[in-house]
Amino acid sequence: MLATSVRRSVVGAVFAFFGVSATPLLSQSQTVITGTVRDERSAAVSGATVSVRGTAIGATTNEAGSYRLVVPGDVRERTDSLMLLARRVGYEPVTRGVMISGSASVDFVLKASTLMLESVVVTGTATSGRGRPELSGKERSRGAPVPRDAVPTSAKEASPSSPASFADRSASRADASRVGGRRGGGQDQRPGVLTAASWDDAEHWSQYSRFLRRARENSWNPWGLDVGQGRAQPVRRDVRQRSQRRALDVGFLVDATGSMGDEMKYLQSELTEIVRRVRAVEPDLDIRVSVVFYRDRGDDFVTKSLPFTRRVETAVSFIAGTSADGGGDYPEDMNAGLQAMMRQNWSRDAVPQMLFLVADAPPQQYRGTDYTYHEAIQDAAAAGIAIYPVAASGVDKPTEFLFRAMAVMTGGKYVFLTDDSGVGESHEEPDISGYTVERLNDLMVREIRSYVAARVGGRKVAEAR
Numbered sequence: 001m002l003a004t005s006v007r008r009s010v011v012g013a014v015f016a017f018f019g020v021s022a023t024p025l026l027s028q029s030q031t032v033i034t035g036t037v038r039d040e041r042s043a044a045v046s047g048a049t050v051s052v053r054g055t056a057i058g059a060t061t062n063e064a065g066s067y068r069l070v071v072p073g074d075v076r077e078r079t080d081s082l083m084l085l086a087r088r089v090g091y092e093p094v095t096r097g098v099m100i101s102g103s104a105s106v107d108f109v110l111k112a113s114t115l116m117l118e119s120v121v122v123t124g125t126a127t128s129g130r131g132r133p134e135l136s137g138k139e140r141s142r143g144a145p146v147p148r149d150a151v152p153t154s155a156k157e158a159s160p161s162s163p164a165s166f167a168d169r170s171a172s173r174a175d176a177s178r179v180g181g182r183r184g185g186g187q188d189q190r191p192g193v194l195t196a197a198s199w200d201d202a203e204h205w206s207q208y209s210r211f212l213r214r215a216r217e218n219s220w221n222p223w224g225l226d227v228g229q230g231r232a233q234p235v236r237r238d239v240r241q242r243s244q245r246r247a248l249d250v251g252f253l254v255d256a257t258g259s260m261g262d263e264m265k266y267l268q269s270e271l272t273e274i275v276r277r278v279r280a281v282e283p284d285l286d287i288r289v290s291v292v293f294y295r296d297r298g299d300d301f302v303t304k305s306l307p308f309t310r311r312v313e314t315a316v317s318f319i320a321g322t323s324a325d326g327g328g329d330y331p332e333d334m335n336a337g338l339q340a341m342m343r344q345n346w347s348r349d350a351v352p353q354m355l356f357l358v359a360d361a362p363p364q365q366y367r368g369t370d371y372t373y374h375e376a377i378q379d380a381a382a383a384g385i386a387i388y389p390v391a392a393s394g395v396d397k398p399t400e401f402l403f404r405a406m407a408v409m410t411g412g413k414y415v416f417l418t419d420d421s422g423v424g425e426s427h428e429e430p431d432i433s434g435y436t437v438e439r440l441n442d443l444m445v446r447e448i449r450s451y452v453a454a455r456v457g458g459r460k461v462a463e464a465r
Helices: 012-018 073-078 165-178 205-218 258-281 312-320 334-342 373-383 397-410 440-456
Strands: 030-039 049-052 058-060 066-072 081-087 094-099 108-110 119-123 137-141 195-199 247-255 286-294 303-309 353-359 385-391 414-417 436-439
Touching (some): 030 081, 058 066, 094 108, 195 440, 258 312, 258 353, 286 312, 303 312, 303 334, 334 373, 397 414, 414 440
Parallel strands (some): 030 108, 247 286, 247 353, 353 385
Antiparallel strands (some): 030 066, 049 058, 049 081, 119 137, 195 436, 286 303
């Protein structure tokens, strides 16, 4: 994720979560942020990058692990808080928040990345008619090299061929961010480029329980959500009986702020293709589509909605007519987007109802907000609407916690984009092992058809794939 403006303000509750304090004002013209980066054994980490998310501001640690960031005065005029990202090849990246009312001291402790012991195997390299190799899937394994020709030719980087390659790619994207670079800008924006994986926490509850324990230990849950902590009990999947009518309502709720610029064009192409493909392979399915774009307060719009429609061309035109713009700080007004989406005219008798939430940032915690993700989760679960969050680049651990909670509490799945397409900034590795990577549009078409088949019956998903 490469944002074109500094993210404006993160509310006090979020910074209480990060636990970062600021020292008194240094000067009226600039703010200086200093600190150290160390490993788990308290040894200095030299050569680590500490950057301000959404900007080109960054610094590299010296041999003592120290860094110094200077935030210009014009930034202070637009925001009172920043998100800092520390990363180094071979370590897991760490994000922290800081208020910029004056000089500040922020220290980081980096943990050795478990990905150093892993590599990736891509299976299936048959060439498609458009000249790109077909990706039939990717599995995490130990010690196996990756065939160079198994990567989509649209990717700007090769797949990992050494244990540290995932961290290498993360570092290179951070470098590109500091110099204003943008990955994927000249690539083919036809569908079939973005890569992703899906994960069903309800089907892997023991692994999810371990994630919940780590979330408690690392304060990844500032959202006030109780997702089975202390009790290994997944949420009920179905609150409705199977329907005799083959009908589907599918909503797309999309973050349309500037930070989504790297992936927005691709997502528009992919979503358009998904709608068309589902219609083509399920000709007797009564499909209605609704699309809601959201940004943040102070932007050209906060929400922009297309009510449910059976006209595919209408949805396609609406998706193509919105570009990524606005935003400025890390969180966006997702709560307003959720409210707008839940107020759409969802069918009362269509049992398969799905909501794909495509975003790269958590919701703003505006005071006095009557409708939040809490209400959206409750309403979706009560109405039988399964939420499938789609995590784009920029999603951190607290946001991963929220997205996975939204999925498991409504009977959906967690979907996350991966680095394999070469589009966008680095996608942080989820706290998941054993997942399979494939093309996003193939994944979403299969998930939609599987969800429908489980609730109204009909053709097996393997047919007409």
